[in-house]
Amino acid sequence: MRILVVGAGAVGGYFGGRLAAAGRDVTFLVRAQRAEELKRAGLVIRSPRGDLLLRDVKTVQAGDASQPFDLVILSCKAYSLDDAIESFAPFVGPSTAILPLLNGMRHIDVLTEKFGASRVLGGQCVIAATLNREREIVHLNDLHALTFGELASGLTDRAQAIDAIMQGAGFDVTASDDILQQMWAKWVFLATLAASTCLYRASVGDILVAPDGKRVIEGLLSECRAVAAHNGYALGEDFVARVSGTLFAEGSTMTASMLRDVENRSRTEADHILGDLIQRGGEAQHERQISLLRVAYSHLKAYEARQAREAWASTEGID
Structure with a gap:
């Protein structure tokens, strides 16, 4: 082969x-x-x-x-x-x-x-x-x-x-x-990790000691699971138990690679990991008045806008 x-x-x-x-x-x-x-x-x-x-x-x-x-x-x-x-x-x-x-x-x-x-x-x-x-x-x-x-x-x-x-x-x-079910499971986990660590600009362990930090991670996980279920890939309590050991590990230094991209002032996969998940969420996701997932995505798009503006200013010789 x-x-x-x-x-x-x-x-x-x-x-x-x-x-x-x-x-x-x-x-x-x-x-x-x-x-x-x-x-x-x-x-x-x-x-x-x-x-x-x-x-x-x-x-x-x-x-x-x-x-x-x-x-x-x-x-x-x-x-x-x-x-x-x-x-x-x-x-x-x-x-x-x-x-x-x-x-x-x-x-x-x-x-x-x-x-x-x-x-x-x-x-x-x-x-x-x-x-x-x-x-x-x-x-x-x-x-x-x-x-x-x-x-x-x-x-x-x-x-x-x-x-x-x-x-x-x-x-x-x-x-x-059943590879698509496994791909959705990984996507939900990664989106939760990326949204939370980028939103806080911090590791899992640091988020958990912040006021309401655990509730934010729980909320993001719930939103992402709801999108998966809406698309026919429900992730039950066995999945929650499996990922909780990582997402709620006290003292953990884990961050998403997307946060490392932000810290390195690099391009991110925000559109593909968070934006596309939001798009697949149906009307219920879009009509949420307060969506942690949408806030995290907006946060990353603002970062991208700033990066683009600073790159333009650099090419134009503007301080």
Whole structure:
């Protein structure tokens, strides 16, 4: 099975690197600068699960000639989806399966409209990783799990074949027969975490000691669960019990990656994680006079507006 990994950043580089090191036929679709980095230094992973140095990394660039790949693994930021699609579309053939590892659900709509539902899988990953100054992939904890499945549910021959290729590649993988339910569960958790930590500009532990902090997290979780239920993906008390250990952990230093983006003055996925969730909430969500989810989203859009204004002022030479 020929695998194309779009990008060689923290997530794609980690899972793609593990697959390549395990002997799978992996090619990375990268820009010229990243291709040169990989040629010079190799693909480097620093991880509690074992370091890796992968030499002779196979790469292609947008516009290169190639036969279609059997599997495309996509792990870009949601706001870069259109550019990513333009780069990998020529490598997609009639039997290519596309496995996105993005957060939220909007990308599924975009990909199925572009390539057809039969080519698109559902997927998610659980990993904390980043690129350091040396452009090495730094795995920040022990978690490195990937889950995927057919959008129509059930375990098809295609899903089982992909599962077989990924098993034994140095990370945890699960072929799910109900991937959309799992994607909604992750989305609700991430949206709650992102909305609360960005709204307070603080970690979970700090929020919990603030006046009404716990009630705010509880309110956000309730709103996000209501949107999931409205869309046919109810998340019961077992889900609440599972995520409560993280969302209500006293002394926890956990924050959402979206808050780290804000602190680094970077672009965020606010539209895709919070904005799209609000849009899918139906009339009840839009008619709320006081919606914590909408307040958190508005907070992030104000941040983006300020970033855009300051960027414009910088280009114009205005102090």
